[in-house]
Amino acid sequence: MILSIQNVVKRYDKYTAVDHVSFDVPKGSIFGLLGPNGAGKTSLIRMITTITGPDEGAIYLDGEKLNERTPEQIGYMPEERGLYKKMKVGEHLLYLAQLKGLSEANARKEIKFWFDKFEIADWWNKKVEELSKGMQQKIQFITTVVHQPKLLILDEPFSGLDPINTTLIKDEIRRLNEAGTSIIFSTHRMEQVEEMCDHIVLINHGKNVLYGEVQAIKNAFKQNLFRIESSDRLPAGFDEHFQVLSRPDGAVSAVTVQLEQDSRSNELLRYLIDHNVRITRFEEILPTFNEIFIRRVGETQN
Amino acid sequence: MSKLKLIIQREYLTRVRKKSFIIGTLLAPVGLLVYFLVIVGLTKYEGGGEVKVAVLDEARVIGTIPDERGVRYLPAVDKTLEQLKSEVTQGQYDGVLRIPPLANLRQKDLTVYYYSDKKLAPEKRELIERRVSGKVRDFKIDSLRLDRASLENLDTDVSIDPENITGKGEDESKYTIGVGLAIGGIMAFIMFFMVMMYGQMVMRSVMEEKTNRIVEVMMSSVRPFQLMLGKIIGAGAVGLTQVVAWIVLSGAVMFLLPFLVDVDPQQMQPPVTAGQPQIDPEMAQGEAFRIFAELGKQNWPLIVGSFVIFFLGGYFIYSSMFAAIGSAMGDDYGEGQALVLPVTIPIILAFYIVAFVGIRNPDSGLMIFASLFPLFSPIVMPFRMAFNPPPWQIALSLVLTVAAAFFFVWLAGRIYRVGILLYGKKVTFKEIGKWLFYR
Numbered sequence: 001m002i003l004s005i006q007n008v009v010k011r012y013d014k015y016t017a018v019d020h021v022s023f024d025v026p027k028g029s030i031f032g033l034l035g036p037n038g039a040g041k042t043s044l045i046r047m048i049t050t051i052t053g054p055d056e057g058a059i060y061l062d063g064e065k066l067n068e069r070t071p072e073q074i075g076y077m078p079e080e081r082g083l084y085k086k087m088k089v090g091e092h093l094l095y096l097a098q099l100k101g102l103s104e105a106n107a108r109k110e111i112k113f114w115f116d117k118f119e120i121a122d123w124w125n126k127k128v129e130e131l132s133k134g135m136q137q138k139i140q141f142i143t144t145v146v147h148q149p150k151l152l153i154l155d156e157p158f159s160g161l162d163p164i165n166t167t168l169i170k171d172e173i174r175r176l177n178e179a180g181t182s183i184i185f186s187t188h189r190m191e192q193v194e195e196m197c198d199h200i201v202l203i204n205h206g207k208n209v210l211y212g213e214v215q216a217i218k219n220a221f222k223q224n225l226f227r228i229e230s231s232d233r234l235p236a237g238f239d240e241h242f243q244v245l246s247r248p249d250g251a252v253s254a255v256t257v258q259l260e261q262d263s264r265s266n267e268l269l270r271y272l273i274d275h276n277v278r279i280t281r282f283e284e285i286l287p288t289f290n291e292i293f294i295r296r297v298g299e300t301q302n
Numbered sequence: 303m304s305k306l307k308l309i310i311q312r313e314y315l316t317r318v319r320k321k322s323f324i325i326g327t328l329l330a331p332v333g334l335l336v337y338f339l340v341i342v343g344l345t346k347y348e349g350g351g352e353v354k355v356a357v358l359d360e361a362r363v364i365g366t367i368p369d370e371r372g373v374r375y376l377p378a379v380d381k382t383l384e385q386l387k388s389e390v391t392q393g394q395y396d397g398v399l400r401i402p403p404l405a406n407l408r409q410k411d412l413t414v415y416y417y418s419d420k421k422l423a424p425e426k427r428e429l430i431e432r433r434v435s436g437k438v439r440d441f442k443i444d445s446l447r448l449d450r451a452s453l454e455n456l457d458t459d460v461s462i463d464p465e466n467i468t469g470k471g472e473d474e475s476k477y478t479i480g481v482g483l484a485i486g487g488i489m490a491f492i493m494f495f496m497v498m499m500y501g502q503m504v505m506r507s508v509m510e511e512k513t514n515r516i517v518e519v520m521m522s523s524v525r526p527f528q529l530m531l532g533k534i535i536g537a538g539a540v541g542l543t544q545v546v547a548w549i550v551l552s553g554a555v556m557f558l559l560p561f562l563v564d565v566d567p568q569q570m571q572p573p574v575t576a577g578q579p580q581i582d583p584e585m586a587q588g589e590a591f592r593i594f595a596e597l598g599k600q601n602w603p604l605i606v607g608s609f610v611i612f613f614l615g616g617y618f619i620y621s622s623m624f625a626a627i628g629s630a631m632g633d634d635y636g637e638g639q640a641l642v643l644p645v646t647i648p649i650i651l652a653f654y655i656v657a658f659v660g661i662r663n664p665d666s667g668l669m670i671f672a673s674l675f676p677l678f679s680p681i682v683m684p685f686r687m688a689f690n691p692p693p694w695q696i697a698l699s700l701v702l703t704v705a706a707a708f709f710f711v712w713l714a715g716r717i718y719r720v721g722i723l724l725y726g727k728k729v730t731f732k733e734i735g736k737w738l739f740y741r
Contacts, residue, residue: 012740013736046521046723049521049522050522051518051521051522051526051723052719052723052740068525071522071523071524074522076518076519076522077519078515078518078519078522080515080518081515082511082514082515082516082517082518082519083514083516083519084316084514084516085514086316087316095308095312096519096523098308099305099308099309099520099523099524100523140519143519
């Protein structure tokens with residue numbers, strides 16, 4: 001486990017932002033931290049980055065309780081990006097890298113590596129305010145990873161990025177992950193969760209309402225839906241045997257069917273084969289994360 | 303390098319490199335130079351051209367008056383007023399000054415008449431009045447057959463020289479108070495100015511970091527307290543740099559000034575005094591000497607040493623409060639004014655206490671209280687230092703100021719760490735009070 005959250009509580013005045021939350025982030029995973037606005041994600045992230053401390057419970061990074069050296073092992077990119085506008089790009093990166101514990105020489109070396117990688121070597125003496133928003137995002141990303149953290153926390157890392165830069169950053173995240181960096185990924189974009197994450201936790205009203213491996217969660221939430229397409233007309237009486245949920249455009253040869261158990265899928269196939277229906281497509285429909293998110297958040301809304 | 307040092311370094315360098323700082327630092331002494339040049343120019347300026355005055359001395363009390371500062375006195379005793387008036391219209395004179403006879407030698411008021419269609423400048427009018435008054439006095443002295451030398455002996459300069467009965471304490475002269483007021487006043491003003499200017503600079507800088515969101519990135523690398531303290535120290539160092547630069551540059555300007563224009567120090571005074579009898583150069587030298595002697599008598603190591611401590615104490619107390627307010631305020635400066643006021647009021651109050659009470663009586667009860675109360679002491683105590691307050695008061699004031707500085711920095715740190723990450727909420731003092739107890 002790279003990160004272990006154990007029974008953490010955070011209160012502000014009378015309001016409990018994080019309410020007895022526990023979960024583990026496996027080493028080397030891309031971990032989705034999900035939840036609607038105001039669920040307590042930022043409060044949680046601020047405790048992990050040691051900006052604030054928990055009122056109860058404990059957090060462990062790589063087996064060690066959070067301490068004053070923790071910030072140097074974490075790279076955090078907040079959703080609201082910010083840089084010193086009047087500073088030169090090179091000096092800015094040097095400053096933040098040194099604050100993360102790198103020596104000046106080391107920081108220069110690392111920054112140069114990223115400048116070469118992103119082909120932005122001539123930006124060193126530019127002022128931050130002279131850069132476009134997308135360019136500033138790249139700089140922000142470099143500040144997050146320059147000190148080679150064990151754990152990266154990225155809050156909506158692709159917001160405001162064009163498709164080219166999104167791909168660029170996505171590839172870098174994957175590359176870092178393959179090199180062993182664990183990543184916590186906070187986003188509202190569920191298609192990105194499905195694409196990138198292997199584990200997730202869903203927070204609502206400060207509570208952990210869903211936690212586990214992405215595939216396992218999808219399986220747990222599946223409703224035994226199957227989609228059938230056929231070049232023939234479906235046999236008369238099909239609707240009496242099976243629960244047909246939808247029939248797109250009133251078609252006679254394409255349906256979505258819900259079974260009581262997924263093990264009955266063979267029964268469905270056998271029925272169709274017995275009735276000489278030529279099947280052109282047969283698939284199980286797994287829930288999208290969007291659906292799971294909405295469903296679980298809805299269920300836990302008091 | 304430690305994080306705090308890195309932060310201080312950045313805060314210092316980014317400010318010192320700013321164009322506005324460089325211009326402000328260089329321009330202030332140049333502004334001072336221009337100011338002096340303008341003053342010199344103005345005092346040398348002769349209002350209007352020369353005025354030719356025909357003096358109709360009806361009772362021959364005046365005699366001749368030497369020409370002076372644009373006024374020429376032309377005796378016209380043989381002519382009548384009507385003759386002279388027509389000569390004025392013809393342009394021979396600018397005006398006629400008619401001196402009517404004195405009724406008797408005890409007459410205290412004498413009205414003389416000036417005939418002209420042109421207005422007489424106030425400066426010249428005053429000059430003529432003074433000259434005529436002098437001549438009338440001479441006339442009275444001669445008429446009463448008084449001895450001029452004995453009369454001069456009548457005037458005596460009296461000054462109180464306070465002497466301690468028990469023999470303790472400094473020997474004071476009439477210059478002690480003046481020199482003390484000058485030193486104390488300058489120190490109090492520097493304190494007031496620095497605390498206001500650089501304290502508010504810290505506040506604006508905190509607000510800026512909060513609104514452009516860099517603070518969240520910073521907070522994931524350093525402790526909020528480190529960032530706040532680094533900013534306060536960095537900005538304070540900028541302030542010291544500026545003050546030292548101003549002192550050095552102003553010194554250079556004052557040194558160079560005599561080479562740029564030949565200034566007569568007497569003429570630096572406002573023009574009203576210009577007609578008065580010149581101060582005896584020997585006397586003046588004696589005066590300058592005595593002021594320097596008085597300056598030398600001051601306990602400079604104590605004054606400067608304690609000034610530095612009071613300066614740092616006052617700066618830390620107020621700039622940390624400004625930092626806390628800045629963190630609570632967010633981007634709406636107008637809305638935040640209500641929070642700023644409680645911080646600026648004590649500074650202004652302290653300055654007013656010095657300006658209205660301290661100058662009249664540096665040892666009054668209010669002054670003693672204000673020089674011990676930590677929110678006022680950084681401005682009030684340096685002012686009192688020049689008047690030899692009891693050592694225990696200095697010591698107590700120093701201890702209280704330093705203790706208060708530590709307390710306020712700690713307090714501000716508690717507020718700052720919560721406020722800086724709080725967005726979109728209008729903050730009240732009640733709420734700030736609650737933040738103190740957050741973990």
